[in-house]
Amino acid sequence: MNRIAILAMLISFLFSVHARQLFGQRSKLSGADRPSLVQETGAIDDLDLRSIEMALSSSKFADRQRAMWILGKNPEKTASLVEQAKQSFVPEVVARASWIEKAWQRGILLGEDDVGLADGMAASRLESLLDRGRFDVVLFALGTDRGRGSPDVKTEVGDLLSTRFAAFAQRAVESQQLSELVEIIDLVAESRELAVCRLQLLQWMGADLKVKGLLPESAKDWNATQRDEILVLLLYHMGEIDEAIAQARQLENKQFLHSCLILESRWSELAEDAMAVVKDSEAGSEDFTQAWSRILIAADRIGNQKLRREAIETLSKGVFDESDNVRGIRWRSLAMHGQIEAALAILDKHRIYSSIDVSLAASRPERTFDLLGHPLDLVDAQYAQWIDQALKQQKLSEGLQGRSSKVICAEVEKVVQLINCLSAVGRDDVAFIMAKRLCGRWEGATSGAIAVPAIRKYLVESISPVIRKQWIEQLVLFGNSNGDPKKLFSSDKSSLADSISDCDNTMLSLLLDAVRGLREPETLSDQIAAVCQIARGDAYAGVNVDMVLQSVMSSINKRFNEPRGNARVPAPFLENVYGLFLKHGKHELAAAYLRRHAEQGGVDALLRLAEGELSTGSMAKAKELFSQIETLALKRKATNQRRKFGSIGDLDVATVKTLVGRLVCARRIGDQALATSLENKLQVVLFSPSLDFRMEIAGYLRLQGETDLAMQVYRTLVPIAALPTDDAQTSNAQVSLYDAVLKYVLTIEKTQPSEAARLFDVAVITMVDSGRYRARAYVALPLMIQEWRLEAAVNAKERNAAVESLQRILELDPLNISFSEEQLPLMRIVGMQQLADSVLDQIVDAGVEHAERFSHDAMTCNNVAWVAAKNQRRLDDALNLATLAVRAEPESTTYRDTLAEVLFLQGKNEEALQIEQACLLDEPGEWHLHTQIKKFENGIRQKQP
Numbered sequence: 002m003n004r005i006a007i008l009a010m011l012i013s014f015l016f017s018v019h020a021r022q023l024f025g026q027r028s029k030l031s032g033a034d035r036p037s038l039v040q041e042t043g044a045i046d047d048l049d050l051r052s053i054e055m056a057l058s059s060s061k062f063a064d065r066q067r068a069m070w071i072l073g074k075n076p077e078k079t080a081s082l083v084e085q086a087k088q089s090f091v092p093e094v095v096a097r098a099s100w101i102e103k104a105w106q107r108g109i110l111l112g113e114d115d116v117g118l119a120d121g122m123a124a125s126r127l128e129s130l131l132d133r134g135r136f137d138v139v140l141f142a143l144g145t146d147r148g149r150g151s152p153d154v155k156t157e158v159g160d161l162l163s164t165r166f167a168a169f170a171q172r173a174v175e176s177q178q179l180s181e182l183v184e185i186i187d188l189v190a191e192s193r194e195l196a197v198c199r200l201q202l203l204q205w206m207g208a209d210l211k212v213k214g215l216l217p218e219s220a221k222d223w224n225a226t227q228r229d230e231i232l233v234l235l236l237y238h239m240g241e242i243d244e245a246i247a248q249a250r251q252l253e254n255k256q257f258l259h260s261c262l263i264l265e266s267r268w269s270e271l272a273e274d275a276m277a278v279v280k281d282s283e284a285g286s287e288d289f290t291q292a293w294s295r296i297l298i299a300a301d302r303i304g305n306q307k308l309r310r311e312a313i314e315t316l317s318k319g320v321f322d323e324s325d326n327v328r329g330i331r332w333r334s335l336a337m338h339g340q341i342e343a344a345l346a347i348l349d350k351h352r353i354y355s356s357i358d359v360s361l362a363a364s365r366p367e368r369t370f371d372l373l374g375h376p377l378d379l380v381d382a383q384y385a386q387w388i389d390q391a392l393k394q395q396k397l398s399e400g401l402q403g404r405s406s407k408v409i410c411a412e413v414e415k416v417v418q419l420i421n422c423l424s425a426v427g428r429d430d431v432a433f434i435m436a437k438r439l440c441g442r443w444e445g446a447t448s449g450a451i452a453v454p455a456i457r458k459y460l461v462e463s464i465s466p467v468i469r470k471q472w473i474e475q476l477v478l479f480g481n482s483n484g485d486p487k488k489l490f491s492s493d494k495s496s497l498a499d500s501i502s503d504c505d506n507t508m509l510s511l512l513l514d515a516v517r518g519l520r521e522p523e524t525l526s527d528q529i530a531a532v533c534q535i536a537r538g539d540a541y542a543g544v545n546v547d548m549v550l551q552s553v554m555s556s557i558n559k560r561f562n563e564p565r566g567n568a569r570v571p572a573p574f575l576e577n578v579y580g581l582f583l584k585h586g587k588h589e590l591a592a593a594y595l596r597r598h599a600e601q602g603g604v605d606a607l608l609r610l611a612e613g614e615l616s617t618g619s620m621a622k623a624k625e626l627f628s629q630i631e632t633l634a635l636k637r638k639a640t641n642q643r644r645k646f647g648s649i650g651d652l653d654v655a656t657v658k659t660l661v662g663r664l665v666c667a668r669r670i671g672d673q674a675l676a677t678s679l680e681n682k683l684q685v686v687l688f689s690p691s692l693d694f695r696m697e698i699a700g701y702l703r704l705q706g707e708t709d710l711a712m713q714v715y716r717t718l719v720p721i722a723a724l725p726t727d728d729a730q731t732s733n734a735q736v737s738l739y740d741a742v743l744k745y746v747l748t749i750e751k752t753q754p755s756e757a758a759r760l761f762d763v764a765v766i767t768m769v770d771s772g773r774y775r776a777r778a779y780v781a782l783p784l785m786i787q788e789w790r791l792e793a794a795v796n797a798k799e800r801n802a803a804v805e806s807l808q809r810i811l812e813l814d815p816l817n818i819s820f821s822e823e824q825l826p827l828m829r830i831v832g833m834q835q836l837a838d839s840v841l842d843q844i845v846d847a848g849v850e851h852a853e854r855f856s857h858d859a860m861t862c863n864n865v866a867w868v869a870a871k872n873q874r875r876l877d878d879a880l881n882l883a884t885l886a887v888r889a890e891p892e893s894t895t896y897r898d899t900l901a902e903v904l905f906l907q908g909k910n911e912e913a914l915q916i917e918q919a920c921l922l923d924e925p926g927e928w929h930l931h932t933q934i935k936k937f938e939n940g941i942r943q944k945q946p
Contacts, residue, residue: 136181194690272299285320339812362777427858515552538584574605715745758789859889
């Protein structure tokens with residue numbers, strides 16, 4: 002009997018109903034019952050195939066089973082037989098041979114680890130194999146189907162690597178199989194993230210890249226465009242910048258070239274390339290406008306004033322039929338380069354609300370009221386009429402679209418913008434009254450009420466975060482004519498939670514249930530007010546906070562005991578609830594919560610406990626807890642428990658955070674060998690193709706003081722995030738360049754302000770073509786860049802650079818004072834006295850002019866007065882401004898403190914001391930006030946004879 006016939010007989014037997022039932026009953030063999038054909042006959046390489054054929058054709062079930070055992074357990078030795086069977090002329094043999102091959106591809110190796118035919122094809126075992134470090138088996142699975150690998154298998158393995166690389170990489174390092182893991186990535190990489198991951202691993206291993214190649218083996222299956230584009234990224238990552246740019250020039254998608262030039266600050270080349278596009282483009286087209294935008298970007302940074310003026314002039318002019326995208330590129334480019342009036346001229350005609358947003362960000366509020374058609378001098382007399390008209394229009398709109406519609410009519414939008422503008426100029430009093438009227442239950446001439454929650458949600462999302470925190474509670478509590486809401490809408494609960502630090506809906510719900518249990522007769526308004534105060538860490542009259550927190554803990558304990566699915570597992574760790582206990586000084590409750598969660602196997606709680614021990618210097622206890630986390634993680638990955646304890650990806654993240662903790666422990670106790678070993682493992686893990694994962698761990702490294710490793714991660718993320726991507730070829734959620742750069746520059750801003758400015762400038766430049774950011778970002782973010790540049794210029798004593806940055810800052814916002822308190826005094830120290838005085842004069846002049854128009858704007862008046870005081874100049878103007886601020890908000894200790902400081906500098910020490918002592922009565926815990934009082938008292942003593 003030939004081999005194909007024997008194999009055909011075997012496969013037919015496997016698929017017979019009777020045999021599968023019988024095999025299902027007997028395939029789970031004990032160690033003693035397992036077939037011993039290999040032991041009886043010798044090593045698999047020495048087996049006489051005839052003995053196998055005889056066993057397969059035997060009339061005894063046990064003999065046939067033994068043969069199947071060998072076939073399943075040694076696929077690398079028997080794969081050729083399956084491949085031959087697939088070439089059979091018998092369709093049934095071909096189909097069943099394909100079935101066996103598919104089983105191998107899914108990691109189901111018959112006869113291994115008690116997995117037999119009874120387990121069938123229920124699920125792929127590739128993830129389990131990777132978890133256990135069986136990279137050889139995965140490689141075999143990828144090598145089936147004539148050595149090329151099944152596309153489905155490649156996709157599955159690629160997806161697993163993209164999401165769970167951290168776990169697999171740690172196992173590879175521990176088992177010294179990193180080369181095998183790289184080989185797997187080489188075969189399955191279908192995304193640029195996996196291609197970069199492979200390259201970083203090869204670099205770390207010291208591999209010869211000329212032999213291995215920059216592109217993975219799988220690139221043979223990519224299309225030419227994908228290969229060429231990813232090659233640019235890999236060349237850039239290698240530091241082969243000129244080669245990367247040369248490669249980018251060959252691409253049809255010129256965004257790759259522009260991104261490389263911007264990353265490398267090659268502004269002249271960027272301008273030349275953009276000018277070539279201008280010559281080949283139609284005026285007013287998107288290509289034409291983008292090219293002029295890049296010309297402005299380049300000219301501004303190389304100081305080519307003639308070209309800069311030409312770019313500004315061109316971008317300021319539009320064509321009658323230009324698209325919204327083109328218009329957006331024009332105003333954003335102009336705004337971020339300090340051409341605020343030109344940008345506003347574009348926005349005034351097409352995007353009024355964006356124009357208002359930019360105007361407020363650039364300290365130009367006077368123009369916003371005319372844009373809205375609601376003059377400031379008429380607000381007090383006519384605001385009620387404006388609101389009622391807007392609500393009437395909203396009611397008509399809901400009548401047409403249905404009351405469930407979430408569409409807000411234009412009239413209501415305009416009123417909300419007016420509220421924002423009033424808040425910006427210090428008219429919070431009337432702004433809040435308008436907000437309450439807008440959110441109140443309103444009845445029109447016809448029956449029925451407006452859907453208030455939708456309006457309130459829109460209002461809350463539209464006003465500034467500072468005002469939102471001040472108003473939200475009162476807006477939610479204002480429900481009907483009696484001033485008490487009948488229910489707490491989910492949108493209102495979310496708004497309340499967002500307005501309170503370290504709070505979420507779950508915590509508010511727990512608190513509300515607890516307060517209701519203690520204060521059943523009270524109104525909902527009173528209950529919500531109590532909850533909000535307790536959530537902020539404060540007391541509330543008539544409420545026993547201790548009892549409320551105990552009730553919250555009791556509710557949590559009940560959740561621990563609730564069955565979840567088929568097993569009793571802990572509820573998710575509630576970070577904010579844990580923080581709530583600490584806010585109120587209930588350290589015993591917080592510790593009890595952590596212990597209870599940890600006892601139930603909660604990895605988050607164990608990690609928090611370990612971090613606590615680490616922060617107190619208890620290295621031995623911290624190491625013990627970190628080891629406990631790793632043991633739990635391994636146990637859950639090896640069993641079905643992992644699915645009951647949250648996402649396996651979350652477990653992987655916790656395990657890597659544990660690795661970071663162990664590294665910190667090793668460094669602190671001076672175990673250099675262990676620290677080096679752990680750092681090596683961590684570096685491999687941080688090559689993960691998941692950019693979100695890299696970002697999260699980098700943030701954790703920063704928190705634990707491992708700044709160098711964090712910066713290393715951020716540095717490698719910048720080009721990956723900067724270069725364009727094809728979403729169809731990207732397997733991970735994308736990290737934006739802005740997010741990556743922001744985290745990076747916040748890590749280096751104190752030590753490297755110049756580099757922070759350069760990198761953040763790169764990120765902001767890429768925002769020109771995007772409409773996803775708020776309009777004010779194109780003023781606020783360039784201001785941050787210029788402040789970093791100013792700091793770097795002052796540190797380096799570069800006057801010309803300082804002049805350029807100061808000029809741009811005042812163009813963007815003439816009332817910006819964030820740099821003045823620190824940098825202007827430093828400028829005087831390094832010999833820039835005249836420049837510092839000139840800038841201060843411009844700021845104070847702008848402040849005085851602003852105060853003449855908006856005398857209620859206490860914040861702006863106070864800020865300008867404080868800057869003048871810290872620079873000890875323009876003190877008479879500072880006194881007038883500080884007095885206006887205190888008159889507008891007499892209860893503010895901040896504003897009274899500024900007034901006292903100005904009086905002290907004018908030699909009026911007794912008046913200053915009286916004001917400061919009164920402030921201390923209102924804020925006894927404010928350390929700054931104690932310092933000020935000592936200073937003022939010393940001043941009085943020094944004046945005494």
